[in-house]
Amino acid sequence: MNDKAAICGIGETVYYNRGDSPHTEFQLACMAITAAADDAGIAPDEIDGFVTYSDNRNGPTRLSAALGIQNLRFAATTWPGGGNSVAGAMQIAESAVRAGYANNIVVFRAIAQGQFGRFGQAGGSSGMGGGYMAGGAAFSGPYGLLSPAQRCALRTARFMHDHDISQEALCDIAMACYANAQSNPRALKSGKPLTREQYHASRWIVKPYHLYDCCPENDGAAASIITTAERARDRKNKPAYITGAAQGDGASYSTLTPDDLATSFYTPVAENLWGYTGLEPKDMDVVQFYENFTGAVLIALSEMGFAPPEGIEEFVSGGALVGPEAKLPFNTSGGNLAEAYIHGFQLINESVRQIRGTSTCQVRNVEHALTVGGPGYAPGSAIVLGASQ
Amino acid sequence: MKRVLGDNWVLPALDDDNRAFFTSGKLVVQQCSQCEKFQHAPEDICQSCQSFELHNFESQGQGKVESVAVVDHAIHPSLKDKVPYAIVAVSVDDAPGVLIVGNVIGKAPDDIRIGDNVSVVFEEVDDERSGERLTIPQWQAVQ
Numbered sequence: 001m002n003d004k005a006a007i008c009g010i011g012e013t014v015y016y017n018r019g020d021s022p023h024t025e026f027q028l029a030c031m032a033i034t035a036a037a038d039d040a041g042i043a044p045d046e047i048d049g050f051v052t053y054s055d056n057r058n059g060p061t062r063l064s065a066a067l068g069i070q071n072l073r074f075a076a077t078t079w080p081g082g083g084n085s086v087a088g089a090m091q092i093a094e095s096a097v098r099a100g101y102a103n104n105i106v107v108f109r110a111i112a113q114g115q116f117g118r119f120g121q122a123g124g125s126s127g128m129g130g131g132y133m134a135g136g137a138a139f140s141g142p143y144g145l146l147s148p149a150q151r152c153a154l155r156t157a158r159f160m161h162d163h164d165i166s167q168e169a170l171c172d173i174a175m176a177c178y179a180n181a182q183s184n185p186r187a188l189k190s191g192k193p194l195t196r197e198q199y200h201a202s203r204w205i206v207k208p209y210h211l212y213d214c215c216p217e218n219d220g221a222a223a224s225i226i227t228t229a230e231r232a233r234d235r236k237n238k239p240a241y242i243t244g245a246a247q248g249d250g251a252s253y254s255t256l257t258p259d260d261l262a263t264s265f266y267t268p269v270a271e272n273l274w275g276y277t278g279l280e281p282k283d284m285d286v287v288q289f290y291e292n293f294t295g296a297v298l299i300a301l302s303e304m305g306f307a308p309p310e311g312i313e314e315f316v317s318g319g320a321l322v323g324p325e326a327k328l329p330f331n332t333s334g335g336n337l338a339e340a341y342i343h344g345f346q347l348i349n350e351s352v353r354q355i356r357g358t359s360t361c362q363v364r365n366v367e368h369a370l371t372v373g374g375p376g377y378a379p380g381s382a383i384v385l386g387a388s389q
Numbered sequence: 390m391k392r393v394l395g396d397n398w399v400l401p402a403l404d405d406d407n408r409a410f411f412t413s414g415k416l417v418v419q420q421c422s423q424c425e426k427f428q429h430a431p432e433d434i435c436q437s438c439q440s441f442e443l444h445n446f447e448s449q450g451q452g453k454v455e456s457v458a459v460v461d462h463a464i465h466p467s468l469k470d471k472v473p474y475a476i477v478a479v480s481v482d483d484a485p486g487v488l489i490v491g492n493v494i495g496k497a498p499d500d501i502r503i504g505d506n507v508s509v510v511f512e513e514v515d516d517e518r519s520g521e522r523l524t525i526p527q528w529q530a531v532q
């Protein structure tokens with residue numbers, strides 16, 4: 001491996017509230033992918049690889065046939081899971097491009113929940129098994145522990161307890177996402193700013209999470225195209241070089257244990273990412289953090305090294321995450337909470353925009369842009385994009 | 390005792406890994422016969438020394454609440470009249486290193502605190518599918 005890889009094209013559909021998409025999920029996927037090809041300046045049939053995560057409905061052979069691809073050279077996905085693997089999927093594509101196995105690999109995520117039912121919900125695709133729950137769920141379902149929100153709430157509650165963190169810190173995460181979405185016409189919450197009063201007045205989902213602490217469910221698709229740095233330099237948009245990506249998991253992270261209760265699983269991701277890139281949190285000019293739940297982001301921010309747990313509430317307070325001039329420019333498109341929840345892939349595209357200088361909340365002179373995958377599930381993943389190779 | 394979330398709420402599907410936990414009438418935690426470490430949920434291999442020799446340890450059933458999340462939004466229709474209910478993660482005094490998920494009786498959900506002492510109690514229910522009598526561990530607040 002000699003040359004770096006780079007993102008040379010991005011695309012997405014219009015984003016919709018859950019169930020409102022007029023298109024099928026596969027149509028959404030094809031729309032985002034062809035938009036990304038157009039953005040890269042290539043024909044759709046020049047795509048020669050597909051990578052995704054948490055998606056078993058829009059497979060590579062169906063996509064190849066639909067897009068007229070004559071020679072699909074690479075197809076892969078992460079282990080089943082969720083948005084924790086968004087940067088892991090990028091890492092797979094980056095590795096394959098650098099190895100020379102394919103030249104234009106699409107990484108994407110598409111979802112239409114009106115068509116297929118709700119992701120991350122008990123009674124949805126995972127099912128309640130006719131009154132029985134099996135395997136690992138047998139130890140949680142009979143106690144009414146069913147949803148990702150409930151799981152992450154147990155971890156957040158302990159983190160808040162251990163480090164004397166108040167509800168305001170969670171509110172600050174939500175408010176930053178809503179504030180940053182206001183300049184983004186793609187954002188579903190554009191025109192719907194959030195006040196601290198609205199946050200606190202909203203109903204509880206599972207304490208310590210209010211309604212506004214939980215990401216909505218949306219329909220849409222987003223895609224990026226990854227190629228070699230050399231090819232990317234000849235394409236029509238500025239390359240976003242892949243400086244490095246990492247996945248991470250710890251020995252006891254597959255189960256709830258007392259020592260690892262208050263975690264988002266990002267300590268090993270941080271170790272691997274900063275070790276691989278030789279960079280540090282202070283080198284990041286702008287960050288996108290996958291918010292499934294605000295409290296899980298708070299833990300991930302700390303585990304990625306932006307502030308120690310006992311200082312994280314102060315770190316996010318006072319508008320520190322709001323706007324392009326923020327102390328830490330954060331979720332500049334509005335994130336999962338306020339732009340759209342396309343399982344975090346729209347965060348990758350926003351990081352590319354920050355490198356190109358085309359965000360609706362553009363930070364000045366971005367050299368490095370960080371995207372962090374879903375917290376609270378392992379293996380976690382994260383990726384750094386760079387303006388130069 | 391009756392079931393916290395109602396007689397019609399979902400049951401564990403019994404298998405060889407969880408049968409002792411849900412039918413023995415004791416709080417049972419998997420223990421490695423080689424290194425004596427505890428783990429939960431049961432696994433095919435010891436996560437500390439990779440031994441396959443594992444057995445069930447019968448705990449005295451005293452524990453401590455390590456975290457609590459109070460569910461206000463019912464995500465299944467049959468739980469609509471059960472909210473709010475508290476989900477707890479409990480550490481077990483005589484089986485260090487594991488957390489067991491459950492609900493707490495004897496205290497209002499919003500009054501349950503991290504650090505509260507609890508002792509095991511059992512929901513008893515006939516499982517029509519397996520024909521077995523289930524004893525599902527739950528937690529009683531200790532004053």
Ligand SMILES: [Zn+2]
Pocket residue numbers: 421422423424425426435436437438439440
């Ligand atoms: Zn052992």
